[in-house]
Amino acid sequence: xxxxxxxxxxxxxxxxxxxxxxxxxxxxxxxxxxxxxxxxxxxxxxxxxxxxxxxxxxxxxxxxxxxxxxxxxxxxxxxxxxxxxxxxxxxxxxxxxxxxxxxxxxxxxxxxxxxxxxxxxxxxxxxxxxxxxxxxxxxxxxxxxxxxxxxxxxxxxxxxxxxxxxxxxxxxxxxxxxxxxxxxxxxxxxxxxxxxxxxxxxxxxxxxxxxxxxxxxxxxxxxxxxxxxxxxxxxxxxxxxxxxxxxxxxxxxxxxxxxxxxxxxxxxxxxxxxxxxxxxxxxxxxxxxxxxxxxxxxxxxxxxxxxxxxxxxxxxxxxxxxxxxxxxxxxxxxxxxxxxxxxxxxxxxxxxxxxxxxxxxxxxxxxxxxxxxxxxxxxxxxxxxxxxxxxxxxxxxxxxxxxxxxxxxxxxxxxxxxxxxxxxxxxxxxxxxxxxxxxxxxxxxxxxxxxxxxxxxxxxxxxxxxxxxxxxxxxxxxxxxxxxxxxxxxxxxxxxxxxxxxxxxxxxxxxxxxxxxxxxxxxxxxxxxxxxxxxxxxxxxxxxxxxxxxxxxxxxxxxxxxxxxx
Numbered sequence: 001x002x003x004x005x006x007x008x009x010x011x012x013x014x015x016x017x018x019x020x021x022x023x024x025x026x027x028x029x030x031x032x033x034x035x036x037x038x039x040x041x042x043x044x045x046x047x048x049x050x051x052x053x054x055x056x057x058x059x060x061x062x063x064x065x066x067x068x069x070x071x072x073x074x075x076x077x078x079x080x081x082x083x084x085x086x087x088x089x090x091x092x093x094x095x096x097x098x099x100x101x102x103x104x105x106x107x108x109x110x111x112x113x114x115x116x117x118x119x120x121x122x123x124x125x126x127x128x129x130x131x132x133x134x135x136x137x138x139x140x141x142x143x144x145x146x147x148x149x150x151x152x153x154x155x156x157x158x159x160x161x162x163x164x165x166x167x168x169x170x171x172x173x174x175x176x177x178x179x180x181x182x183x184x185x186x187x188x189x190x191x192x193x194x195x196x197x198x199x200x201x202x203x204x205x206x207x208x209x210x211x212x213x214x215x216x217x218x219x220x221x222x223x224x225x226x227x228x229x230x231x232x233x234x235x236x237x238x239x240x241x242x243x244x245x246x247x248x249x250x251x252x253x254x255x256x257x258x259x260x261x262x263x264x265x266x267x268x269x270x271x272x273x274x275x276x277x278x279x280x281x282x283x284x285x286x287x288x289x290x291x292x293x294x295x296x297x298x299x300x301x302x303x304x305x306x307x308x309x310x311x312x313x314x315x316x317x318x319x320x321x322x323x324x325x326x327x328x329x330x331x332x333x334x335x336x337x338x339x340x341x342x343x344x345x346x347x348x349x350x351x352x353x354x355x356x357x358x359x360x361x362x363x364x365x366x367x368x369x370x371x372x373x374x375x376x377x378x379x380x381x382x383x384x385x386x387x388x389x390x391x392x393x394x395x396x397x398x399x400x401x402x403x404x405x406x407x408x409x410x411x412x413x414x415x416x417x418x419x420x421x422x423x424x425x426x427x428x429x430x431x432x433x434x435x436x437x438x439x440x441x442x443x444x445x446x447x448x449x450x451x452x453x454x455x456x457x458x459x460x461x462x463x464x465x466x467x468x469x470x471x472x473x474x475x476x477x478x479x480x481x482x483x484x485x486x487x488x489x490x491x492x493x494x495x496x497x498x499x500x501x502x503x504x505x506x507x508x509x510x511x512x513x514x515x516x517x518x519x520x521x522x523x524x525x526x527x528x529x530x531x532x533x534x535x536x537x538x539x540x541x542x543x544x545x546x547x548x549x550x551x552x553x554x555x556x557x558x559x560x561x562x563x564x565x566x
Contacts, residue, residue: 064421064458072472077431079453082440094161108161135182186237197222221273232303236264252282280321288397293434308370352380366443373405398423422456448477
């Protein structure tokens with residue numbers, strides 16, 4: 001063991017002197033170089049990849065602070081990840097992410113994440129932006145942008161992620177950041193097309209039996225991007241909601257909007273635009289932890305179709321900044337119980353008492369219990385003291401990964417739990433997209449399956465060494481019942497309606513089995529009561545946390561005027 005650590009340390013030191021190289025996806029991306037990016041521009045304009053910088057820590061794996069598993073264990077950067085659990089066999093997990101080549105990284109497990117089979121899919125033909133969803137028939141759908149960055153493609157696996165069929169093209173042209181969601185008998189994708197949001201849905205009738213897509217639907221007044229899609233209860237495969245932010249350029253402020261298709265695959269269409277929330281986080285908002293890539297508000301949503309006490313509730317998560325440009329970004333949640341017509345006041349999900357950044361939130365709903373969970377990157381512990389307080393002397397630029405959950409419909413949240421094993425630093429990854437634009441999660445049978453880009457290398461399994469390229473790490477969060485801490489009430493906004501038609505086709509067939517294991521952890525602490533819809537797994541106990549003290553609002557720091565865009 002000692003020998004291995006010494007060798008790892010040596011390798012890491014030598015790596016400092018070796019310039020890192022990586023291949024850009026598809027078309028040549030221009031450097032944004034911290035400038036305002038105007039509306040309509042694609043998020044696949046990447047900042048230039050950077051040479052790794054020396055770090056203040058000796059690059060030796062430190063003890064893992066949490067019981068993490070390296071899912072990718074592959075050279076190069078893996079980031080913008082998704083992890084999905086098979087509802088027909090919860091031992092079957094599939095992880096996907098961007099790579100530094102024109103392929104999607106894919107790993108699958110049939111033993112609840114204990115071991116993984118790794119490789120790529122859409123090999124040599126995919127640019128990026130893979131997102132996936134697993135339906136109740138066992139269909140795993142994955143949407144991505146092709147290598148030429150001019151097609152939105154959907155591929156299907158019916159054998160637990162081991163193989164995928166031929167792509168079905170959902171859209172063409174100037175495209176960006178697709179999202180995907182499944183309902184009870186439907187699959188939907190949305191994406192940005194030439195600056196505005198569009199969507200298409202297809203019926204699903206069984207394993208491998210789906211399609212064709214309905215006609216591409218223009219969404220009224222949906223100029224914007226960087227959002228998500230969710231399917232709720234109802235006939236015709238379920239009601240559909242799309243969210244996005246506008247403007248898509250600059251550092252903020254911006255507005256988060258939504259449109260609803262009230263009859264799913266029926267003859268209606270998306271209704272008029274609904275204002276959900278303002279935010280101080282723009283489409284390209286630079287914070288210390290994403291100083292090259294920037295962040296957006298990354299609005300995402302789920303729609304409860306469980307039939308439980310919160311049936312038909314929509315949960316929308318996003319990032320806000322307490323004062324524009326002060327880097328004190330928080331994760332906020334709003335909910336709606338009237339098909340998106342009105343929304344509650346925001347509830348703060350992160351429970352730290354610092355002015356550091358939280359970013360890239362993702363929301364997942366456990367369909368077996370109705371518990372809603374959120375994961376996010378979090379810089380709360382980085383105070384610029386190398387070792388216990390970060391990887392270097394710069395505060396607020398090192399991130400850990402945190403998760404939490406609500407059992408009372410999003411009114412209160414369990415104490416936040418750190419899931420990552422140590423600090424990660426995006427600048428040290430020399431990845432053109434830093435941590436990326438999103439981190440996709442799944443929840444099922446009382447467990448949040450969380451996976452994120454990580455270069456802490458606390459377990460010594462990252463082939464790139466410590467604080468170099470990202471691997472994908474996982475650590476599930478047990479979603480116990482409990483009583484978290486209180487908050488909100490409601491505010492109002494407009495309404496919506498719905499549409500569909502047809503074009504496309506489908507692919508393959510098969511199945512998988514195994515037996516599950518779990519990794520228990522944490523449980524909330526009280527100050528309000530919560531209701532849950534039972535069924536699920538372990539229980540554990542968390543130490544009560546002090547109520548965070550009110551946080552000071554910092555004055556925005558001056559920023560140089562950006563250079564004109566080339």
